[in-house]
Amino acid sequence: MRAMKSLIGDAVLAVLITLIGIVGTLGADHWTATAHRPIDGVGLVLVAATGLVLVLRRRQPVVTLLVAAALTSTYLLLGFTYGPILLALMIAVYTLARHRPPATSVPTAFAALVLLLVHIFTSATAVPGLLGVIPGSAWVVVPFAMGSVVRLQREAASRARAEVLRQRVDDERLRIAQEVHDVVGHGLAAIKMQADVALHVLPKKPEQAEVALEAISRTSSDALEELRATLALVRRTASQGPTPGLARLDDLRKRMSEAGVQVQLVTNGRPRELPAAVDLTGYRILQESLTNVLRHSGDKRAEATIDYATDALVITVTNPLTGSPGDSGGLGIPGMRRRVASLGGEFTAGPTGDGRFEVQARLPIEGHP
Structure with missing residues (x-):
């Protein structure tokens, strides 16, 4: 055509x-x-x-x-x-x-x-000689120069579009990798902890091992459900499960409790419907922060605070600093920082002066779908 x-x-x-x-x-x-x-x-x-x-x-x-x-x-x-x-x-x-x-x-x-x-x-x-050659050449030289300039401009614009497309593809790959890391990493960390408990109590208290195995089954089912929802979103099809968000905090806290992490959850302000991007990011911040507590902290206790401010959602997770601070160079903290930065928010993570490790994210609510 x-x-x-x-x-x-x-x-x-x-x-x-x-x-x-x-x-x-x-x-x-x-x-x-x-x-x-x-x-x-x-x-x-x-x-x-x-x-x-x-x-x-x-x-x-x-x-x-x-x-x-x-x-x-x-x-x-x-x-x-x-x-x-x-x-x-x-x-x-x-x-x-x-x-x-x-x-x-x-x-x-x-x-x-x-x-x-x-x-x-x-x-x-x-007009003979050079006096005739110079003006005669202009009939070819001038349009050739104009065409060359237009071609170079079009090629530069094409390269710029290709670079923008490549950057978008790279960003999408990074986003998918972060989503899969958050879902699978959280699930596997909880499953590992519960499996260790089951192995430990199996010889003497098999009934407790059964409880741990049931928790492993539930955790793996939840992780698979979230993974299917994430992959469905990537394929731009209907989600096969509920989209992760702050409405599922009770499920998250229950899974962490079964894995051995006691979470004290505090909510300030009136909970309200949030933009989808903010809701998902807030959930992932809490999920990854608590997973880091499960992996690295010797004291399996954490306090999570959710502040519904007028123009932002502020999430703070603290735990006693008894293990390695952070996630040992993995994708956890850098991934959380990238998530928050993509929404124009603020993110901090590190030890505090009172012997605790704190993760805090401020997510602006305005301007997001």
């Missing part, structure tokens, strides 16, 4: 340039005072042919220019006056420079220039 539109556009342009060429040549022949061969049928045929060949200008720019240059050179060698035939030649030169790389366009344009300048050294009416 696009090729057909281009061909139709070129055909219309070719007919228009041909009409302009014929009418303009008749006028130039009548009003030009310098000695020249009067225009006749041969001259008009050359003018018309030069204009009509432009119908192939984008499909075959090299052939179009060489044919237009040969016809124009013949026209001038026969002694006809300068006229609109040169307009068709300039369009052919411009098209070549616009649509072909220098490796092809430069030698073709040079050949066209040589053909065009032949009449200067053979015609008695042309």
Whole structure:
């Protein structure tokens, strides 16, 4: 379809340039005072042919220019006056420079220039020598320069679009990796802790091992459910499970409790519906922070505070600093920082002065869908 539109556009342009060429040549022949061969049928045929060949200008720019240059050179060698035939030649030169790389366009344009300048050294009416070459060359050099500039600008714009697309793909890959890390990492950490408990109590208290195994089953089911929902979102299909959000904090706290982490949850302000991006990010901050407590803290206790401010959601998670601070160079804290930064929020994570480790995220509510 696009090729057909281009061909139709070129055909219309070719007919228009041909009409302009014929009418303009008749006028130039009548009003030009310098000695020249009067225009006749041969001259008009050359003018018309030069204009009509432009119908192939984008499909075959090299052939179009060489044919237009040969016809124009013949026209001038026969002694006809300068006229609109040169307009068709300039369009052919411009098209070549616009649509072909220098490796092809430069030698073709040079050949066209040589053909065009032949009449200067053979015609008695042309300005001889360098005085004729300089203005004669402008008919090729100027449109070639214009076409080259447009081509370079288009190529630069294309590279910029490709770079933007590549950056978007990289960002999407990073987002997916972070989502999968948060879902799978949280689930596996809880499962590992519960499995360790089951192995420890199995010889002496098998009934407690059964409780731990049931918790492993529930945790793995929840993790699979979240993973399916995440992958469904990536595929842009309907989610197969509830979207993670602050409404599921009770489930999160229950899973952490079964894994051995006691979570004290405090809510300040009136809970309300949040933008989807803020709701999901808030949940992931809490999930990853508590998972880090499970993995790294020797004291399996944590306090989570959710503040519903007027213009922001503030989440704070603290725990006794009895293990390695943070997540040992993993994706956890850097991932949380990237999530918060993508929403224009503020994020801090580190030890406090009273022997605790604190993660705090401030997520602006306005401006998010």
